[in-house]
Amino acid sequence: xxxxxxxxxxxxxxxxxxxxxIISDPSSIxxxxxxxxxxxxxxxxxxxxxxxxxxIFLNNLFYLDQELEMNIIWYDDTQDGPAxxxxxxxxxxxxxxxxxxxxxxxxxxxxxxNDECCFELGSICVDYVRMIKEEEEKAxxxxxxxxxxxxxxxVIQLCAKGNLTEKEVSQEVEGIFQKLGCSGNSFAPIxxxxxxxxxxxxxxxxxLLKPGDSxxxxxxxxxxxxxxxxxxxxxxxxxxxxQRKVYNLVRQANxxxxxxxxxxVRLCDIDKVARDIITEAGYGKNxxxxxxxxxxxxxxxxxxxSAVFDMPVEAGxxxxxxxxxxxxxxxxxxxxxLVLVTEDGCEVLNSYSKDLLIIGQTSKKLLCxxx
Numbered sequence: 001x002x003x004x005x006x007x008x009x010x011x012x013x014x015x016x017x018x019x020x021x022i023i024s025d026p027s028s029i030x031x032x033x034x035x036x037x038x039x040x041x042x043x044x045x046x047x048x049x050x051x052x053x054x055x056i057f058l059n060n061l062f063y064l065d066q067e068l069e070m071n072i073i074w075y076d077d078t079q080d081g082p083a084x085x086x087x088x089x090x091x092x093x094x095x096x097x098x099x100x101x102x103x104x105x106x107x108x109x110x111x112x113x114n115d116e117c118c119f120e121l122g123s124i125c126v127d128y129v130r131m132i133k134e135e136e137e138k139a140x141x142x143x144x145x146x147x148x149x150x151x152x153x154x155v156i157q158l159c160a161k162g163n164l165t166e167k168e169v170s171q172e173v174e175g176i177f178q179k180l181g182c183s184g185n186s187f188a189p190i191x192x193x194x195x196x197x198x199x200x201x202x203x204x205x206x207x208l209l210k211p212g213d214s215x216x217x218x219x220x221x222x223x224x225x226x227x228x229x230x231x232x233x234x235x236x237x238x239x240x241x242x243q244r245k246v247y248n249l250v251r252q253a254n255x256x257x258x259x260x261x262x263x264x265v266r267l268c269d270i271d272k273v274a275r276d277i278i279t280e281a282g283y284g285k286n287x288x289x290x291x292x293x294x295x296x297x298x299x300x301x302x303x304x305x306s307a308v309f310d311m312p313v314e315a316g317x318x319x320x321x322x323x324x325x326x327x328x329x330x331x332x333x334x335x336x337x338l339v340l341v342t343e344d345g346c347e348v349l350n351s352y353s354k355d356l357l358i359i360g361q362t363s364k365k366l367l368c369x370x371x
Contacts, residue, residue, distance in 0.1 A: 001033045001069045005129060006048070012125035013050055018096040020089055021048040021122045022109075025100045027297050028126045029056075030225075033070070037062055043081040043105055047088055055088055057081060082108035089113050096122015127302035131294060132316035138340060140226040141296070141318055145338055145349035147180045147221050148228035152352055156234055159191070159215050160359040166191045166204035177221035186227035187299045190218035197233070197332030200289060200324065209360070211237040214331040220299065227299045230350045231322055231336035234357040246283070246325045246333050247356050253277040253323040254335045254354070257291060257305075261313060261321075261339055261346040267303070268310045274323045275307070283325045292320035295338060317341045318349070 009032065013021055023029055023046040030036045033056070037044060045057040054070045059077070075081050082105045089095060089109070097106060097119050110119055133141065154176050158169050173189040192202040194213035202216075209215070213236045220229035233250075235243060253274035260273055271291040278287045292305035295318055303309065305319055322336030338349040 005032050008129045009125050012128055018094050018122050019050045020092045021096040021125055022098055024098040033068060045085055083112055085109050086112035092117045095119050096125060099123040131303055133318055140224050142349055144223035144226050144228040147182050147223055148230050149350055149352045150180055151176045152232060155217055162209050162360050165206045165208055166193055167206060170204040173219055182221035182223045184222060186220035186222045192216040194331060195329050198326040198328045209236045216332050216334055225297055227295055229295055229320055231334045233333045234359050237360045239358055243331060249281050250323050250325055250333045250335050251354050254321055257321050258339055263313055263315050265313050266310050267305045268307050271305050271307050286325045292322055294319045313341050315341050315343050
């Protein structure tokens with residue numbers, strides 16, 4: 001058990017008047033107690049008590065080869081797992097519930113709980129703690145992003161051949177990460193040619209490159225449990241005047257947003273800086289998503305950089321800055337970095353060049369990583 005992290009969660013519970021917290025997210029459980037498990041459809045719960053009587057509920061199928069330093073309740077597939085949880089809530093007043101816990105478990109616990117007990121969304125107690133990365137986590141995120149810089153260079157070189165489909169390029173990405181020392185992808189990579197790039201979450205198909213196509217590449221790896229994520233847009237053989245204009249505009253929005261990041265600045269104001277640049281140039285309706293998301297053990301963690309999220313930035317936060325412009329039926333451009341908030345600004349975790357790049361014109365090896 002990571003007692004320091006657990007104590008921070010208990011402090012958040014105390015602040016919010018929560019005496020018990022049901023945690024079911026495997027990533028959060030691993031973060032707090034160092035036990036990794038993939039429960040599938042079976043109930044998997046860490047129950048934290050403000051009094052320190054913590055309990056974990058494990059199905060007999062789950063593999064455990066370590067000491068967990070807490071009470072373990074084992075159950076099998078014939079038992080009523082939620083009823084076992086309810087037994088430990090007999091004296092509970094306010095129970096915080098994980099946002100990801102399945103209703104079929106929660107409803108049964110609520111049915112069996114005492115009449116005075118109330119339930120509320122309690123994930124924020126863990127989410128707030130996970131938002132601020134520790135020094136070891138920062139180091140892992142830097143290294144994960146460094147591997148992403150190296151990997152995307154190889155992916156761009158694959159695209160430069162001009163004879164591979166989106167799907168074929170995408171299928172190569174995980175192997176590239178694994179050869180670099182990562183466990184694999186942190187999410188399914190996006191490789192989108194031409195008009196497919198106007199679909200922000202395009203799934204690779206059998207499209208082949210044509211001269212003048214933009215290529216949106218959104219990818220990330222996982223290193224020692226921590227995710228990277230970046231996007232670069234390049235062009236195949238030629239670039240039109242409008243594509244160049246849009247690319248430079250997206251880059252300007254990306255760099256302007258990163259320039260204002262420091263503790264105390266609100267996340268919504270960071271979004272506004274990038275969005276205003278794109279809107280004032282006449283492309284506001286073509287920027288159809290938030291500016292960024294938080295990241296760490298999961299590719300998308302609690303918190304985002306959007307017009308409605310007014311939380312002030314704190315040192316130790318890591319999130320993406322990824323403005324985009326999408327011209328339906330024609331092309332798309334997105335540029336994404338991860339940033340780590342420091343005491344007086346931010347550290348951009350990606351070093352891969354954001355200069356406009358036209359590929360497929362020469363066999364010369366691409367050298368696009370900054371010194």
